Amino acid sequence: MKISRKEVEHVASLARLNMSEKELERMTGQLDTILSYVDKLDELETTGVTPTTHAFSINNAFREDEVQESLSVKEALANGPNENGEAFVVPRII
């Protein structure tokens, strides 16, 4: 086994996902198959190979720090599932 049910449960928790018992079981099986497949990469020797994170390396896309028009508060809040006209409202934290 590449990944255990317990590990899947842990990863799901890191990703803020709830999983039912049945879902956990299915995902564990599928993730195991996928992770076993990607082990294929171990066939390749990559010591000293620079990783690519972007097909082009663009360094530091600077721009002037200018004040520009931005969304109004009303527009910014418009999609909020719960808002009070000034801020987004979430369940009590403290």
Add this chain to the structure above:
Amino acid sequence: MNPYELTISQARTALDNKELSSRELTSSCLERIRSVDDTVHSFISVTEKKALQQADAADKEIAQGTPAPLCGIPFSLKDLLCTRGVTTTCGSKILENFVPPYDATVVEKLKGQGAVIVGKVAMDEFAMGSTSENCAFTIPENPWKPGFVAGGSSGGSATSVAAMECLASLGSDTGGSIRQPASLCGVVGLKPTYGRVSRYGLVAFASSLDQIGPLTRDVTDSAMMMNGISGYDKRDSTSVKQDIPDFTKALSEGMKGVRVGIPSEYFGEGLNNEVATVVESAIQSLRDAGAEIVEVSLPHTEYCVAVYYLIASAEASSNLARYDGVVYGYRDQNAESLIDMYRETRSNGFGDEVKRRILIGTYALSSGYYDAYYKKASQVRTLILNDFRNAYESCDLIISPVTPTPAWKRGAHAGDPLAMYLSDVLTISANLAGIPGLSVPGGFSNDGLPIGIQLQGPHFQEEVLLKAAYNLELATELGNRCPDI
């Protein structure tokens, strides 16, 4: 001939000659949507009223004289391109009611030219999938054969263009999501070079791989669309300051002086015979047109799927962390604590495939596994990039199939995600390398399903792909074909 049957270039002429108004053309597409969308299910939303207003505005511009090339032309948009005031769902329940307060750069560019947007089209949730069956709202069907998949993730873009519900569409391609549905539905799909087109306002899946591009009925229209959407954008710091050619100038007959590479790795095990025959015939057409055919090698091809599903999932797990129910989208209203709200919102809002990729990505980035998975994949990505660099020393473009098989039956890969991932083997390397790739119709299977030809080129060499595709289109006469629906 019905107006909706026109290509963009034909419609442009008819509009400019006042033989047709944009309102007539737009109404014709809307009527077509009413009559065939119950069969092909391309659209998540049809914006009829806005479309007619845009058409009237376009007609005014045309009357005044010098309209832009895309003025008055009806388009559909994949539902992950932000449209101001129009719901943008990304095919997900979690964004079911999301109404963006701004337009994506490409949408702004189309609108700036006076284009008409007829609606937003179906896609796999967050562009994750190869059939569009992961869409939370509607599942497009292949217009060439009922019960067969449209491909994905830009499935609705492909079906809306193939079924002639609009003249062209914009999709996005992270691992083949423009080229593959274009191939399965018999239209032209172009994934531009990474950085050629601004991603601002494209809902992010895997930011180092995503690119927006056109799906059109013929190659000329693809070039016209590229003229309309390319260019540096200060709001996308990964867009590239590169001269934009007039892509339509690349469309000339004859392939003399062009070296076409054939990568043996793309013609291996699992390649369907009918697909192989169609590609061989395309190679012959290019040879007949004067191209020089050379053998090239892309030795790391067999590792692409593994690299892709680690990198794309890792980036997705990070990008999709923003869907927490706080500032937009679906929120579970029953949770009592903030953490529970995050968890319930994400668990109820995301579909299965999205959760699977978030899990893979989170795992690949997690402490103790980062080096073994994410870093390793990023190193092999370098080797894949080098493969292409080496290949382009001896050729100007690479020809291959788009997919190993024509379209398959709906539900065929249910429960077996790896089988689905493997079907992307021929398209994902272009995204990993950031190079442009194009799919152009090449022929049909005995069952009447379209088979596309893939052309891949060096960075910023979309023109040579368009030229080769144009020559293939002249040979096959498969431009602007309408399925019998």
